[in-house]
Amino acid sequence: MRAGGRRVQVGGPRQRTVLATLLLNADRVVSVDALAETVWGARPPSTSRTQVAICVSALRKAFRASGADEVIETVAPGYVLRSGGHRLDTLDFDELVALARAAARQGRGAEAVRLYGSALALRRGPVLANVTGTVPEHLSCQWEETLLTAYEEQVELRLALGEHRLLVAGLAAAVERHPLRDRLYGLLIIAQYRSGHRAAALETFARLRRRSVDELGLEPGMELRRLHERILRDEDRPAVERPPSQLPAATQVFVGRAEELAVLDRLAAEDGQAGAPPLGLLVGGVGVGKTALAVRWAHANADLFPDGQLFVDLGGHDPHHPPSAPGAVLAHLLHALGVPPERVPVAAERPALFRTAMAARRMLLVLDDARDAAQVWPLLPNTATCRVLVTSRDPLRELVARSGAVPLRLGGLGFDESVALVRGIIGEARAGRDPDALVGLVELVELCGRVPGALLAAAAHLASKPHWGVPRMVRELNRPRSRLSGLGGQHLRDGLASSARCLDPVAADLYRALGGLPTPELTSWTATALLGCSTPEADDVLERLVDAHLLEPAGAGAGGESHYRLPSLSHAYAAELATTGP
Structure with a gap:
C-alpha cells in the first residue's frame, strides 16, 4: 500500500487484518464488534475493543507519516475508511x-x-x-x-x-x-x-x-x-484448418531481378528489431513488375512461412475505385485468420486484434499497390516472426522512416532480359523468322522502355496475330501518340493516368508540356523555360515527376545542369495529353 507516493508501513498481523477489513468495506461503516470478530473469531478477549482502537490509532499514524490524513474516520458504532481521492484495487x-x-x-x-x-x-x-x-x-x-x-x-x-x-x-x-x-x-x-x-x-x-x-x-x-x-461427431469444426495461402499465381515468363531477389532473401533471413517484422518495399512505376516480383519471391519462399501467406490488393492507384480502407482490409485479414465475420469488431479495434492474431505466427503478408504510408501502417503486425512485402508507386518515405522498411526501386529490365522476355512469349522460331528480326527486337524493347508490362503486352499482341512479323509491331509502336493503343494498353494508360492525376497542378502542367517536345530528352533549363521560374524551383518540380515515375534522371551536363529523360511509355502518354488535354 502506498500513500502520497510513499509506502505505508503497516504493523503486525492484527493491524493488517483490521486494515484489510476496512479496505474491503471502503466507504461503509464497520462496527468495532465486527472488527473484533474478524481478528479473534467468535470469542474475542475482554480487551478486544481497546485493542481494535489501538490498531486503528496505529494505522492513522502510519497514514499521516506517509502524507495522507483523515483516511480512517470514527463513525458510530465503529470506523469507516474513506476512498475519496484514493485508488483501491x-x-x-x-x-x-x-x-x-x-x-x-x-x-x-x-x-x-x-x-x-x-x-x-x-x-x-x-x-x-x-x-x-x-x-x-x-x-x-x-x-x-x-x-x-x-x-x-x-x-x-x-x-x-x-x-x-x-x-x-x-x-x-x-x-x-x-x-x-x-x-x-x-x-x-x-x-x-x-x-x-x-x-x-x-x-x-x-x-x-x-x-x-x-x-x-x-x-x-x-x-x-x-x-x-x-x-x-467432429461438429463445430474450426473455420480455418489449413494455413491461408492467398498468393495469386506467379507469372510464368519471368526474367531478371536477380539483385532484388537476393536482397529479399537477405531480408527474410534477418531478425526483426523491437518486435517489428522486416519490411521489403518495392517501388516503381506502372508496369515495371512490382507485383510479379513480390509474388515470384513469395512462392519461391513459401516454406519459410508455415503459418500461411496473406495477399491484399490495396488498390492504391486503381482509377476506377478508391483505395481500400485499412478497416475493410483488416476485416478481410481477420476472416482469413479464422475470425468469423460476425466476430470482427468495429474498425477502431481491428488493428489490435489483428496484431494479436498474428503474434507468434510465421507468416508472410504481401500488401500490393499501396497508396501511402497511412494506408499501410495499421496493417502491420508487431511480431518479428512475420515478414511484410509492400509494393507501391509512391516512395512511402514515412513508412521507411517509421518502420525501417528496406526500399528497392525497380526500373526497366536489361536489354538481354527484355529480349528474353519477348522470346519467351512469341517463341524462338517466331522471333527469328525475319532477317531483320534481331534489329526489330532491339527496337521493340526500346519502344517498350524495357518495362515488363509493356513488353508482355507487345509480345501478347504479336502472339495473337501470327501473320505479323516483329517489324510490323515496331511500326505500330513507332508513333508516340498511338504507342499505348498499339500495346492494347488500357491497363498501361490507366496506370499512367492515375500517376498523372496525383501530380500537383504545376507538375501536371510541366508533364503535359513535355509531351509536346520533339524529343524525350531535356534539361533543367528546359523546365525553367517552360515554367518561367528559377532553376531551383524547376528542379523541385522535375523531382516530383521523378517520384511519380514519369521522368528519369539522366545525369548532369558539362555546365552542371541536370539532365532528364521521359521513359518511352511516359513520353507516349504525355504526348497524348499534349494533344487532347487531361
Missing part, C-alpha cells in the same frame, strides 16, 4: 469488469477483452496475503472466485475472436491450479479443438471425467458432456 477491478461486461453486451468484443485484461492485471499475488483470521479467509475465497470468473469471461470473448491458439497454454495451467472447475475445462477443450488438436481435446475431457468420478463420484456436467459429443 478492489474498486478499480469492479469498475473495469463492469465496463468490460457492458462492452461485451454491445458487441465490442476486443474492447471488452482489453478491459478484462486491465482488471486482471491489478492482481499482484495471492489475495489477502499475510492477513489472518476466519473472515479474511472467507473473503479471500470470494475474491479468488471473482477473479476466476472474470478470467473465464475474458477467455470466452477471446475464443469468439478466434484467439484459440494463444489460449491453450494458459488454460492448461489454470486447469492444473483449479482441477475441479468445469468451466475452465470446457474452455480448454474448446481452445484445443479449435486449434486443430481434436485428440488432445478428447484426452482433456477423459482426464476431467476420471478426476470427477474418482474424487466426487459424479459424471461431468451436462454442458461438458454435450461438448464432448459434438467433438466426437
Whole structure:
C-alpha cells in the first residue's frame, strides 16, 4: 500500500487484518464488534475493543507519516475508511469488469477483452496475503472466485475472436491450479479443438471425467458432456484448418531481378528489431513488375512461412475505385485468420486484434499497390516472426522512416532480359523468322522502355496475330501518340493516368508540356523555360515527376545542369495529353 507516493508501513498481523477489513468495506461503516470478530473469531478477549482502537490509532499514524490524513474516520458504532481521492484495487477491478461486461453486451468484443485484461492485471499475488483470521479467509475465497470468473469471461470473448491458439497454454495451467472447475475445462477443450488438436481435446475431457468420478463420484456436467459429443461427431469444426495461402499465381515468363531477389532473401533471413517484422518495399512505376516480383519471391519462399501467406490488393492507384480502407482490409485479414465475420469488431479495434492474431505466427503478408504510408501502417503486425512485402508507386518515405522498411526501386529490365522476355512469349522460331528480326527486337524493347508490362503486352499482341512479323509491331509502336493503343494498353494508360492525376497542378502542367517536345530528352533549363521560374524551383518540380515515375534522371551536363529523360511509355502518354488535354 502506498500513500502520497510513499509506502505505508503497516504493523503486525492484527493491524493488517483490521486494515484489510476496512479496505474491503471502503466507504461503509464497520462496527468495532465486527472488527473484533474478524481478528479473534467468535470469542474475542475482554480487551478486544481497546485493542481494535489501538490498531486503528496505529494505522492513522502510519497514514499521516506517509502524507495522507483523515483516511480512517470514527463513525458510530465503529470506523469507516474513506476512498475519496484514493485508488483501491478492489474498486478499480469492479469498475473495469463492469465496463468490460457492458462492452461485451454491445458487441465490442476486443474492447471488452482489453478491459478484462486491465482488471486482471491489478492482481499482484495471492489475495489477502499475510492477513489472518476466519473472515479474511472467507473473503479471500470470494475474491479468488471473482477473479476466476472474470478470467473465464475474458477467455470466452477471446475464443469468439478466434484467439484459440494463444489460449491453450494458459488454460492448461489454470486447469492444473483449479482441477475441479468445469468451466475452465470446457474452455480448454474448446481452445484445443479449435486449434486443430481434436485428440488432445478428447484426452482433456477423459482426464476431467476420471478426476470427477474418482474424487466426487459424479459424471461431468451436462454442458461438458454435450461438448464432448459434438467433438466426437467432429461438429463445430474450426473455420480455418489449413494455413491461408492467398498468393495469386506467379507469372510464368519471368526474367531478371536477380539483385532484388537476393536482397529479399537477405531480408527474410534477418531478425526483426523491437518486435517489428522486416519490411521489403518495392517501388516503381506502372508496369515495371512490382507485383510479379513480390509474388515470384513469395512462392519461391513459401516454406519459410508455415503459418500461411496473406495477399491484399490495396488498390492504391486503381482509377476506377478508391483505395481500400485499412478497416475493410483488416476485416478481410481477420476472416482469413479464422475470425468469423460476425466476430470482427468495429474498425477502431481491428488493428489490435489483428496484431494479436498474428503474434507468434510465421507468416508472410504481401500488401500490393499501396497508396501511402497511412494506408499501410495499421496493417502491420508487431511480431518479428512475420515478414511484410509492400509494393507501391509512391516512395512511402514515412513508412521507411517509421518502420525501417528496406526500399528497392525497380526500373526497366536489361536489354538481354527484355529480349528474353519477348522470346519467351512469341517463341524462338517466331522471333527469328525475319532477317531483320534481331534489329526489330532491339527496337521493340526500346519502344517498350524495357518495362515488363509493356513488353508482355507487345509480345501478347504479336502472339495473337501470327501473320505479323516483329517489324510490323515496331511500326505500330513507332508513333508516340498511338504507342499505348498499339500495346492494347488500357491497363498501361490507366496506370499512367492515375500517376498523372496525383501530380500537383504545376507538375501536371510541366508533364503535359513535355509531351509536346520533339524529343524525350531535356534539361533543367528546359523546365525553367517552360515554367518561367528559377532553376531551383524547376528542379523541385522535375523531382516530383521523378517520384511519380514519369521522368528519369539522366545525369548532369558539362555546365552542371541536370539532365532528364521521359521513359518511352511516359513520353507516349504525355504526348497524348499534349494533344487532347487531361
